[in-house]
Amino acid sequence: xxxxxxxxxxxxxxxxxxxxxxxxxxxxxxxxxxxxxxxxxxxxxxxxxxxxxxxxxxxxxxxxxxxxxxxxxxxxxxxxxxxxxxxxxxxxxxxxxxxxxxxxxxxxxxxxxxxxxxxxxxxxxxxxxxxxxxxxxx
Numbered sequence: 001x002x003x004x005x006x007x008x009x010x011x012x013x014x015x016x017x018x019x020x021x022x023x024x025x026x027x028x029x030x031x032x033x034x035x036x037x038x039x040x041x042x043x044x045x046x047x048x049x050x051x052x053x054x055x056x057x058x059x060x061x062x063x064x065x066x067x068x069x070x071x072x073x074x075x076x077x078x079x080x081x082x083x084x085x086x087x088x089x090x091x092x093x094x095x096x097x098x099x100x101x102x103x104x105x106x107x108x109x110x111x112x113x114x115x116x117x118x119x120x121x122x123x124x125x126x127x128x129x130x131x132x133x134x135x136x137x138x
Contacts (some may be wrong), residue, residue: 004030004050005133008040008073009057009092014118017125018055021097025130027138036060037071041079051087053133055082058102077102083112088136089113092129 008029009015015033024084029052034040046108058073066127071092074097080089089111091102106113114136117128 003028003071004032004052006040006051006054007031007033008035008055008060008076009033009064010035010060010070011057014057014121014125017122018129020103021126021130022133025134029101029137035070036067037073037075038068041074044076044079044083048083048086053087053090053131053136055090055092055133056097056102058091058098064114066104072098074098074102074105077105080111081105083109085109085111085112090129091117092116092118094118 007015007018007027019031021034022029032043034043056073056076060072061069062070073091089106091113092098093099094117101117103113114132116124116132118124
């Protein structure tokens with residue numbers, strides 16, 4: 001059953017804004033959020049069939065010096081490329097160098113995807129990003 005929106009982002013303010021707008025607009029979906037690539041990949045290995053939509057940031061940073069390397073959104077895109085496509089992927093990153101590579105690897109593997117460029121602090125979350133999700137899921 002495709003009932004889960006899966007998000008990778010390391011910025012707490014983004015995650016809070018995303019959770020708030022998703023809870024308001026798409027409350028029928030479960031939301032799972034990850035701050036690093038290894039954790040989302042581990043979750044996807046067991047739960048990919050429940051993903052209704054995946055949204056990936058590229059640049060991830062450790063939350064503390066003690067944390068291991070969080071990887072990147074490209075790591076997740078590379079993992080997804082080894083799986084059969086199950087849902088749409090949104091790439092939400094300001095990294096204009098890395099985003100095309102993520103799009104390419106997903107396209108080559110048959111995953112539909114789109115890109116949302118963050119802008120104006122968090123305004124993009126409640127405008128462009130949520131609209132991309134609504135357009136895809138409804």
